[in-house]
Structure formats: C-alpha cells, structure tokens
Amino acid sequence: MGDQKEALRKITHTLAVKNEEISNFVCSLKQSLENLEANSNRVQEDLESEFTALHAVLDEMKENMLTRIKQERASRTYELQSQLSAGSKALESSEELLEVANQTLCSSETDGFTQAAKEIKDSVTMAPAFRLSLKAKASDNMSHLMVDFSQERELLQGLKFLPVPATPEIQLSECQVSDNTVTVVWAMPEPDSKIDHYILEHRRTNHEGPPRVREDYPWMVVEGIKETEHTITGLRFETRFMTFRVKACNKAVAGEFSEPITLETPAFTFKLDSGSSHQNLKVEDLSVEWDSSGGKIQDIRKDKNKNSPMHSPARSALMSPKRAPSARPGRDRFTAESYTVLADTLIDAGQHYWEVRFDKESKTFAVGVALRSLGKFDQLGKTGASWCIHLNNWLQQSLTAKHNNKARTLDCVIPNSIGVYCNYDDGVLSFYNAKTKQLMHSFKTKFPQPVVPAFMVWNGSFSVVTGLQVPSVVQSGQRKNSNTSSSNASLT
Template sequence: MIAESEIGLKIQDTCVGHILDGNTYPEALQRIITTLANKNEELHTFIDTLTHSLSGVKENSTQVVSDLEEEFDTLYSILDEMKESMTNAIKQEQAKKSHELQNQLSQSTSALESAEELLEFANNALHIQNEEEFSKAAKQIKDRVTMAPAFRVTMKPKATPTMTHLMVDFSQERQLLQNLRFLPVPRAPEIEVQECSVVDNEVSVVWKMPVEDSKIDHYILEYRKTNHQGLPRVKDEHTWEVVDNIKTTEYTLSGLKFDSKYMNIRIRACNKAAAGDYSDPVTLETRAFNFGLDSSSSHLNLKVDEGGVEWDPQGGKGQESKFKGKENKGSAHLTNLKNMTRSGTPSPKRLSVTRSPAGRGGRDRFTGESYTVLGDTAIDSGQHYWEVTALKDCKSYSLGVAYRNLGKFDQLGKTSSTWCVHINNWLQNSFAAKHNNKAKTLDVSVPERIGVYCDMDGGQLSFYNAENKQLLHTFKTKFSQPVVPAFMVWCGGLTLLTGLQVPSAVRSFQKTENGLGGSSSSINSMVQ
C-alpha cells in the first residue's frame, strides 16, 4: 500500500523525468495511474470490509442481547416457579391450621351452649320446693354434668396463628445476583502428557484446568497428523481435525490410521460466552508400518490399487498385442478358450501366457503362474503389523513376506526366500503355511481377516486371526536381508489395512511366548 506522500513524490519524480527525458513521461504517468487504480481497488475492498464488520457488530450485539434476555427470562421463570411453590405451601399450611382451629371452635361453641343450658336448668332447680322433685332434678343435673362436653374439650389451640417459619431468607441469593458479571474467557487447559497413551491405533488424551471452573460447558479437541517432531508448525501439510462438545476432561480418538509419524493435539475450554485459548500443544508419536503395492512388480493378470489387489483375467492383453502382433490374436484367443474352466475362469495351472518384460529397477514383472505382487516398502528392522482381508469369491491366495530378489517365475512359499500362508478354495479347501517348497497344514478355520506380524530383529513372522488375535502360525528364521510384504491372488482379490500399530494383544502374546523359551514355536513353526 502506497501513501499519498509517496504518490506525490512519484508525480514529482515523473515531472523531473519528463523534463530530463520526454520519452519517460507516458510510462511514468501510466505507472501512477496503475498505482492509483490499485489504491482505489484497495479502498473499495477496505470499505466493504468495514461495512461487513459494522453489520456483524450490529447483528452480534443483537444476538448477545437476545441471549442475555433469554438467560434472565429463565431466571425469572425459576423465581416464579419457586414463588408459586412456596405460596402453595403457605396456603396448604393455612388451610390445615384453619381446619383444625375451626373444628376446635365448633366443638367449644357446642360445649358452651350445652353448659349454659345445664346452668340454666340448675338455677331453675334451686327454686323447686318439693323435696322429691328437687332430688330428681339434682340427680339429672349430676348425670348431665358428668357427661357435659365442656369438661372434655381441650382448652389448648391445636395450631398457632404465626406463619413466620415459612418465610425465606434471600440475602445470600440477593448478594449473588448483585455480584453477577459477564462470564470470563476460560483459561487454557493443561494436557497431562504422562497420562496420554497411544495404543492399538487409539490416542487417549487427558487434560485438566489450571483452576477449577464450574462454568465450563464443554471442551474442543483438535488434532493433526504430522511428520515433524516437536512443537507444531504454523503451516503443515495436514489440517486440524476437530472434535467438539466433549463434556469430560479426557477423550479417546479411535479408528485411526497411523500414516504419519506424529500427531499434534491441542485443547480449548468453552463456557456459554466464549471459547478460551488453546492449551500448549503436545506431539505424540504415532509410528506404524505403511506400505502400498508395487504395481511395477505385479503380474499382468493382477489389478493393483491403493487399497489392495484384484485378479483381472483380461489384464495384459493390450501389452501382448504390442509384441505378438495382430496376426497372433486369433491363435491366442483360441488358446485362452481351451484353458478356460467350466466356470469361465482360467485355471492357475494352465494359464501361462508369456508376458513382455516390464522392468522394475532392473528386474522383470512376475509372470507365468506366479500371480504375485510385492509391497513397495522394505522392512529392515523393528516389529511391524498389517492385516489382509480376502474377497468372498477369492479362490486362491497367499500372503507373507519375501526378499526383493524373487525371480519373476517364483511362487510364494516355493522358494527359500519366501514365507507365507496359503488358502485354497478351488476344487478342495486347504489352509497351509509354506516355505522353501514345504507345506504345513493348519488345522484351524480360515479367518475373515488375517493379521501379519513381522519381527525383523527377532527373526519371526507370525500370522493371527485379526478378530480375536488367535495365533495361526509362526515362522522362526534369521532374515539375511530386508523383506517386503508379498501377495499372490488368483480369481478374487485382497484388501489391505496398513498404518497399524502392533496390537497390544499380539505384543503380550509375543512376550509370553518368548518368555516360555519358544516351546510353542516348535509346534507352530518351520525353521529355515
């Protein structure tokens, strides 16, 4: 933005330039006009911003007043309800006391009338001259006095006239109301790093308020994946994700894929008025094994995508035609027809079309009956875990690990550089662990999802039922070079789930098994 003084200097400089060189005047004038036009546009934009802000102030203040009136209306409503309730209590007490006193008054009036009547009768008896009549009257008076209600009436009121014990002292409440102030902005929470945990692809976060604040309505948690250790960067390739309306001072993020090394986390507290400042952010480590499939290694009958691999009987035909020529299409088509099974799917034993080499860093694609694809990330150390799910119609598949130098015709489990479990649902069902062309039948049902645990440092490859973490099989070996995940698919497909930590149940099982000296491994493993 250029000030007016700067524009004046430019005009002055332009005039001088015009005097010195007449050719520069049009260009300088054009620059001034352009500057003025830009300034004009900036002013228009600034005026629009001010107008929008004024409108926002009016709208927000109206909303705030409305919210405040609503709060006071709620308070008035509560006071009215309390007043009505207490008034009803007084009326009920009044009715009760009035009824009791009215009954006493009625009884006493009746007793008084009876007593006055008896007294009049007694006075009249005193004037009786006849002795016999006088004795008779005296006896009647005696009997009536004995039964007179005046002698049975309680002379103490059953209720007091005072009602002051039903009064209410609002002095404290009045003082509280007089001390009403606008809610302050909540303080920033403090994340208790020692209480936070990262287990089983769940991040549990615990925090506290520096000062107890009963006015806190809820908390907002924000998290962001990152590959940078330490304090969060202002700009990062990932955006903040928001979890709102948390009512407690702890929260667990679940169902996460750990496809970054770390996670930034921050918390802010909110009351009904405003959201407070963010807590000091923390960075938690979320390392896990992430990999994809190396499409350049894939057999041409396999279709690879980000989430897995699928059998494609039509795959590679375009590449074949480039090398075989159009004249060979008919014969190739007849050959494929002969090799079709009754179900219309080529048999893995008979479909063996020579593929053109497609180099992958100095090696060819898998070809022949090796319907294989490798992972694109090598494992050279540490413990890693991933899971594999087969599609319902998958007839034959294998999963495990292999060295990268696998030959293009090699099949998983049939070489000394591959370890896998193989599932066959075609013609007959089988489930076996394979290595170096040796197979061990696994006498368990095939789970829907299989977990693969690779301990490169400990020389161990284990397969688990991913649902209940039941051990299916363990290979014990000493890997002489890095390995990569490896998969074979025929007629069907596999989906991969990566970015997983080693499950705590698997870690516990491995610790227990290693603590037993490997006794269970001798049963469930084939040693290289």
C-alpha cells in the same frame, strides 16, 4: 578454501532456517489479524443479538403488564359504572317520591289524606333507594399493579462480559498411544464450575516440532467432551506424529486453545508396488483385483503414469529411505503363474503389523513376506525367498503355511481377515485371525536380507490395511512364546 565453503554453507543453512521461521511468523501474524477482524465482528454481532433479545423480552413483559392494567381498569370501571347507574336511578325515584310526600303533607284537604299517606308509605317501602348497596363493588386503588425494578435495574447495570475460561494444559506424561488408540489427558490451572464442555482437535503430521502455519492435514474436531480426558479409537497412523490441542467452553464462550503437543505414532505403512505385480492383477494403492484381461490394460496404465506426480523427482526425494523403488532393479514384473505383488517398503529392523482382508472365494490367495530378489517366476512359499500362508480353493479348500516348497496344513477356521506380525530382528513371522487375534501359525527363522510384504491372488481380490501398530495382545503372546521352541521348524 574447503573450510570456508563449509562455513558458508552452515551460515547459509542457518539463514535459510531463520528465514523460514520468520516467514512462518509473518504468516501467523497475518492470519491473526484476519482472525481478529472476523472475531471482533462476530462478538459485536453476538452482543447486538443478545441485547435485541433482551429488549424483546422487556417489550413483551411491558405489553403483558399493560394489558393486565387495562383489563383490571375495564373490569372495575364496569362495576363502578353499573353501581353509578343504579344509584342515579334510585336517587331520581327517591326524589320524585319525596316531592309527592311533601306535597301531600302540605295539602289542606283532609279528604283522601289517609289513602294518599298509605300509598306513599307503600311506595317508600318499595323504593329502589332502600334496596341499593351503598358500598362500592370495586376499589379505585391500583397500587397492587405497581412495579419496583430496582433489583432488576441493578442486575442489568451489573451486566458485563462473561469471563473467558482459562486455558487447559495437556498432561504430556499421562497421554498414551497404543493399539491405534490415543488417550489425551489435560487439566485446568484452577477449578472452574462454569465450564460446560471441552473441544479437542487433532491432526496428523510428519513434523515433530510445533504446528506450522502450512500443514498438510486439517484439524479434526471432537466436541462436547465432559471430562478432562478423551480417548480416540480406531485410528490409522499414516504419519509419524499426531498433534493435539484442547480448549474449555462455558455456556456462552470458548477459551483459548492449549499449547499443542505432538505425540509419536509409530506404525508400519506401505502401498502396493504396481511395478512388481503380475499383469493379470489390477493394483490400486492398497487393493488388488484379479483381471483376466491381462497386460494390455496394465501397459496403458503404466504409460499414462510415467509423467504423473506420483513418479516425479520431487516426490521421490521426499520418500522414506526404506521406501523401495517402484520397479524391481534388474527384473521384470512377476509373470507366468506367479500372480504376485509386493509392497513398496522394506522391512530391515523392528516389529511391524498389518492386516489383509481377502475374498475367501478366491481360487488361490497367499500373504506373507519375501525378499526383493524373489524371482519373477517364483510363487510365494515355493522358494527359500518367501514365507506365507496359502489358501487353496481349487477342488478342495485348504489353508497351509508354506516356505521353501514345504507346506504344513493348518487346523483352524479360515478368517475373513489375517493379521501379519513380523519381528525382523528376532526372525519371527506370525499370522493371526485379525478379528480374534488368535495365532494361526508362526515361522522362526533368520532373514538373510530385508523383506517386503508379499501377496498372491488368482481369480479373487484382497485389500490391505496399513498404519497399524502391533496390537498389545500380539506383543503379549509373542513374549510368552519367545522362550518356547517353534513347532514349525520344518518350514524354516
């Protein structure tokens, strides 16, 4: 009976997985149909717009050419009409003079003939007909304004859809993830000189496989990439993976996206556990501010949050196995002068790094790690259950490394931000100037139990930066110091 139930459970699980795959496929097909309709309308509108623009150019060229013909005709008409008018007047004057000359020649009178002949001769000499040019000032030939659009016609008849760029292929083996920076490298199946740029999209995900139809995070777009690789810097890895895809674009059209690839982005993420904090600390997810008004406001906030989605069973079921419960089992929150708050995520293996930015005017501030069993009255560094760097602004400013109620003054500049490196397996806890990555202090110990990031502040504030990978310079420095004896042995 038990074997049959187990077999049925396996079959049911397989069927459920298959149903989810089919459901995702159906959703994908529906989305593709919607995209097809929208994209078809878009390219049709683009085509009509292009032809309208082409017609506008042709119409403008036609108007310009017609204007040129009209201007040329008007200019030549004026010249020829001017010559015609002058010629007509000259001809009329010449005909009149010719008639007078003929009448004089035919006259039988001899008296006054000599004088009349002389006058006619003078009139002929001065006649407009003899000053008139008999060559037309303008040609009636307009062939220089003829056009031949045979080449253009062939060009227009050769119009066709611009070839879509091929789909790039991301070179997974050449992609790199380090120092919260991702470099993605891709290649084209064959050279394409018409490619103008590439578009790279990426999004966070907690799923290792191919992208699902319903993802929790949107695609982020990087446009105008000219090379076949791109580096994204300044990232915070708040999920386990990042998915990437890329497409090529020419001047008019974009190709299809490449097959998406998923890169693992390991980093340490946590939030501050308000259930552990002192009542005088106003705690948000990753920031703390001293609140002298005390516990009444905190109690009201706690009551309001009891039934919030953050505390729902469904959300709790999705939490990481290392995520510590929001309230410390069997203990109250920190109290008295232990102005402490812990993170909600345990460290029980591996190497981790986070940073904290703090108000250097805080009366006191401390950052480090602690066991979950740290007592509610215990202050960081004053018991064997915690290791920290402690800033004191009371009377005189000092920076010390503390553990088990032992302190060592640190001779270094107090930075604005501290980086914390924890190598649980090797028992190393190091503190760095977060900006310069200069080592401030290292503890070498053996953690008896899993630890959590721990913070303390009085009359001040701080904020935590998580989702960070261990910086390469920190890892390199740790390797160099791995074979040297610790100068802080008295504090371990």
